[in-house]
Amino acid sequence: MAEKKFVSKEELLDYLDDKAEWLRKEIIRISAIAGGSHLGGGLSMADIIVALFYYKLNLKRGDPKWPDRDRFILSKGHGAVAYCPVLADYDFFPREWLDTFNKLDSPFGVHPDMNKIPGIEMSTGSLGHGLSVSVGIALSARLDRGEWRVFVLMGDGETNEGMVWEAAQSASHYKLGNLTAIIDRNKLCLDGPTEEIMSIEPIQDRWEAFGWRVFDVDGHDMEQLVDALDKVPQPNDTKPTLIIARTVKGKGVDFMENVPIWHYSGLDKGKSLEAIASIEKNRPSRRVS
Amino acid sequence: MSEDIQKQIVDGFTFTTDTYNELTQAEVYGKVITELAKKNENIVVLTADQMRSNKTGDFRQVFPERFFNFGIAEMNMFAAAAGMSVSGKIPFVSTMAAFASMRSAEALRTDIAYPNLKVRIISTHGGLSLGNQGTTHHATEDIAILRSMANMTVIVPADSIETAKAVVASENLNGPVYIRIGRSLEPMAHENDQFEYTIGKSIMMRDFGTDAAVIACGVCVKHAIDAADELKEEGVNIRVINMHTIKPLDTEAVLENARATGAMITAEDHNIIGGLGGAVAETLAEAGIGISFRRHGVPDVFSDIGYPEDLYERYKISTTGIKAGVKEVLAQK
Numbered sequence: 016m017a018e019k020k021f022v023s024k025e026e027l028l029d030y031l032d033d034k035a036e037w038l039r040k041e042i043i044r045i046s047a048i049a050g051g052s053h054l055g056g057g058l059s060m061a062d063i064i065v066a067l068f069y070y071k072l073n074l075k076r077g078d079p080k081w082p083d084r085d086r087f088i089l090s091k092g093h094g095a096v097a098y099c100p101v102l103a104d105y106d107f108f109p110r111e112w113l114d115t116f117n118k119l120d121s122p123f124g125v126h127p128d129m130n131k132i133p134g135i136e137m138s139t140g141s142l143g144h145g146l147s148v149s150v151g152i153a154l155s156a157r158l159d160r161g162e163w164r165v166f167v168l169m170g171d172g173e174t175n176e177g178m179v180w181e182a183a184q185s186a187s188h189y190k191l192g193n194l195t196a197i198i199d200r201n202k203l204c205l206d207g208p209t210e211e212i213m214s215i216e217p218i219q220d221r222w223e224a225f226g227w228r229v230f231d232v233d234g235h236d237m238e239q240l241v242d243a244l245d246k247v248p249q250p251n252d253t254k255p256t257l258i259i260a261r262t263v264k265g266k267g268v269d270f271m272e273n274v275p276i277w278h279y280s281g282l283d284k285g286k287s288l289e290a291i292a293s294i295e296k297n298r299p300s301r302r303v304s
Numbered sequence: 305m306s307e308d309i310q311k312q313i314v315d316g317f318t319f320t321t322d323t324y325n326e327l328t329q330a331e332v333y334g335k336v337i338t339e340l341a342k343k344n345e346n347i348v349v350l351t352a353d354q355m356r357s358n359k360t361g362d363f364r365q366v367f368p369e370r371f372f373n374f375g376i377a378e379m380n381m382f383a384a385a386a387g388m389s390v391s392g393k394i395p396f397v398s399t400m401a402a403f404a405s406m407r408s409a410e411a412l413r414t415d416i417a418y419p420n421l422k423v424r425i426i427s428t429h430g431g432l433s434l435g436n437q438g439t440t441h442h443a444t445e446d447i448a449i450l451r452s453m454a455n456m457t458v459i460v461p462a463d464s465i466e467t468a469k470a471v472v473a474s475e476n477l478n479g480p481v482y483i484r485i486g487r488s489l490e491p492m493a494h495e496n497d498q499f500e501y502t503i504g505k506s507i508m509m510r511d512f513g514t515d516a517a518v519i520a521c522g523v524c525v526k527h528a529i530d531a532a533d534e535l536k537e538e539g540v541n542i543r544v545i546n547m548h549t550i551k552p553l554d555t556e557a558v559l560e561n562a563r564a565t566g567a568m569i570t571a572e573d574h575n576i577i578g579g580l581g582g583a584v585a586e587t588l589a590e591a592g593i594g595i596s597f598r599r600h601g602v603p604d605v606f607s608d609i610g611y612p613e614d615l616y617e618r619y620k621i622s623t624t625g626i627k628a629g630v631k632e633v634l635a636q637k
Contacts, residue, residue: 086391129390129419137390138419141410147380148415151387151395154372158348158393178411181380188375 024238025302027070031237032299035065039267039294041100041113043287049096049116051281052125054271057097059201059234059262060168064094066240067166067197068101071247077106079134085163086136086152090145091170091199092126093279099123099132107134125279143176145169146196150182153194156250161193164250168197172204175213180225187226192252196227199234201264205278218259227257234260237299268293329485330428332464334359336471337396338366344475350385350397352378358398358428378403382411382425389421396471400434401427401443401484409449416480417453424474425482430460431522431573432602432619433487435612443484444602448578450482451551457481457503458551460572460580462493462525466548469501477503486523486573487612493526493546506547506554513541516567516596516630516637519558521547521580523612524571524600524621531626542630550580558587567596567633571621576601596633600625 021027038061046052067087068074075081079102089098096116103110108122115121122131126140137148149167156163173179186194198218206212215221219229230246232239243258264278265271268290282290327335341347341363348370349363355373364371374381378399385395397404404412404427416423427446434441450458457477461467467485474481499507509525510532520528528544535542543565545557562568568588570581581599588597600620607615616622620629 137386138414141414144383144411144415147383147411148387148390150380151384151389152391153387154384155388155391155393158369159391178379178383181374181377182384185374185377185380185384189372 023303028237028241029301029303031065031069031241034069035062035237036294036298038065038097038100040291042097043268043282043290043294045096045100045113045116046280047282047284047287048114051117051279052096053093053279055203055264055277056091056170056199056201057094058266058268058271059264060091060094060199061097061266062235062237062240063168063197063199063260063262064097064101066237066244068105070241071244072166073163074105079107083161083163086149086165088137088145088149088152088165088167089127089139090167091142091173092139094168095123095125095127099127102132102134105134108132142170142173143178146179146182146186149194149196150186150189150191153186153191154189156193157191162250164193164195164247166195166197168199170204171198171200171202171215172209172212174198174215183222183225183227186255190253191255192248193250195247195256195258197258197260199262200259201262203264203273203275203278207275222257226254228254229257229259231259232261234262235266267297269297327464328359328487328489329461329464329467330357330359332468333398333426333471333485334362336468338363340472340475341367341370344394346392346394348372348388348393348395350374350381350395352376352381352399352403354399354428358426360398378408379411382408383415385423386411386415386419386421389416389423390419394422394424396424396426398426398428400441401430401446402441405443405446405449412450413453417455420455420479422478423480424471425480426471427482427484429487430484431486432607432612432615433490433523433573435610435615438609439606442607444573444575444607445578446484447550447572447574447580448582451578451583455479456551457549459483459503459549460521461485461548462522462546463490465492465494465497466501469497470503470548473501473503484522490523491526493529504549504552504554506545506549506557508543509546510542510544512536512543514543514565515541516569516634517543517545517561517565518569518571518626518630519545519547519561519580519584520571521550522573523616524573524626527616527621527623528571528626530623531630534623535627535630540630540634547580550583553583553587555587558584559591559593562588562593562595567637569598569600569626569629569633571600571626571629573616573621574601575604577604596636598629598633600629
């Protein structure tokens with residue numbers, strides 16, 4: 016939930032775009048230090064993470080275990096590099112920790128560990144588990160009459176997993192209106208385009224057939240993301256929600272966009288500087304001057 | 305069980321030692337969990353279209369809100385249990401051992417064991433207990449699979465009394481616990497419930513002498529007891545150790561009994577690889593103890609089809625099979 020008050024929606028959207036620019040630069044910075052990370056998928060989900068953490072999620076700075084917080088599960092655990100900087104920004108742990116990424120005894124590897132990183136709700140990494148875990152969390156919220164919600168971010172390729180559909184059917188069976196899933200629809204999995212490797216379209220029809228409410232948005236348009244998040248129903252609703260966020264793998268860095276080799280890679284100093292310059296150039300224009 | 309056993313109220317439960325004898329392990333589990341849930345509102349029960357066979361229907365009647373049937377989708381159920389655990393619930397998750405340990409292995413390992421969550425996996429129909437149902441429904445790998453997951457406690461109760469005690473004792477453990485029970489109809493190994501039960505501490509069921517020792521778990525405990533009683537008549541005096549906890553293993557008892565007897569067999573309703581026999585063999589080897597030793601269990605084959613009692617005979621984990629094993633190790637002592 017945005018901690019600042021904004022006089023206009025335009026001001027809010029500018030603030031969120033600023034945060035997204037900062038997060039993209041953090042992804043590049045950490046990848047350079049760490050010797051490698053999931054750059055492509057990290058950059059594709061950056062705007063979604065920002066919209067969630069700086070607009071939607073009800074969180075308390077410095078208190079990762081606050082009981083009434085909204086829960087967020089990163090089912091595409093390989094996106095930790097685009098998620099952990101936000102947790103540091105919420106003062107859940109010291110920012111310097113991020114500089115240890117991938118090193119021996121660091122709390123941070125490519126995939127996040129809930130017992131090592133404050134703010135991580137669930138250890139993830141093996142694809143297809145996050146939605147099931149989120150179903151369990153949403154059921155617990157119901158039992159406790161909790162007013163909070165569960166949000167889960169999945170990769171598009173991971174919806175190939177059968178377990179995702181077991182979870183999808185149980186979420187609608189148990190009428191989990193307090194559960195919202197978002198698919199980072201960047202259209203590329205490790206071996207190539209999802210529609211060539213194992214097609215997942217028509218996404219909207221499939222999920223609607225499983226009893227979900229579905230919104231389809233441009234996952235890099237902050238206004239569309241915010242509007243979709245505004246449409247997420249009250250937690251006592253009886254239908255789970257899916258947001259298909261159409262994204263571009265490597266978004267914001269010209270030489271990475273839609274180029275499969277940047278799925279996971281390191282960056283030398285030259286490439287890092289080039290990436291940072293690209294991120295600044297590609298930042299959406301300001302609405303309020 | 306002797307007829308004059310007085311009715312006992314065990315650990316505050318409303319059923320009795322007489323009832324134990326009439327109930328299957330699964331039925332006892334259903335009753336114990338219902339009693340525990342009356343004291344702890346965080347306990348929830350999950351099953352995968354197995355309510356009738358694992359007897360969690362008792363719980364459902366008393367706590368319909370806290371009972372979740374996930375249908376025939378075990379992976380989702382175990383991962384959802386992890387989600388409930390991180391939200392403060394204590395899930396008791398129950399399905400057949402074959403599906404808990406193999407279909408759902410990754411959810412058990414990655415979502416439950418890795419984060420070290422307080423989830424109780426009550427795995428029914430372990431080993432060959434569904435013998436005539438066919439090999440798809442046998443679970444002769446589960447102990448090996450679960451034992452290799454860090455953080456996981458693995459318990460194989462000998463009968464329904466032990467099932468009750470194991471479920472109660474597991475309340476004090478914070479990490480995940482796998483309790484592997486049988487189908488039903490297994491004979492009682494304990495005469496009553498008046499014994500100390502500690503997870504990780506084996507129980508000496510017979511201590512007739514130092515000719516040999518049988519270390520057994522699950523249904524094989526009773527078979528070993530009967531073997532010891534019959535062998536005694538024949539002048540062979542052995543010990544029977546009930547190793548109800550496979551992990552953490554009571555290594556002290558393994559070593560002590562190996563040193564005292566010099567001849568040992570393990571008996572388990574499981575593949576001889578990776579389960580009780582494997583754990584005991586590792587302990588002996590690392591301690592440098594070379595004794596006359598045999599592992600009895602399914603000899604690394606896909607088990608045949610037949611009634612459990614016939615399969616126990618075939619794989620030498622019946623009373624007859626254990627007696628023969630004892631004589632073999634004795635001859636080589």
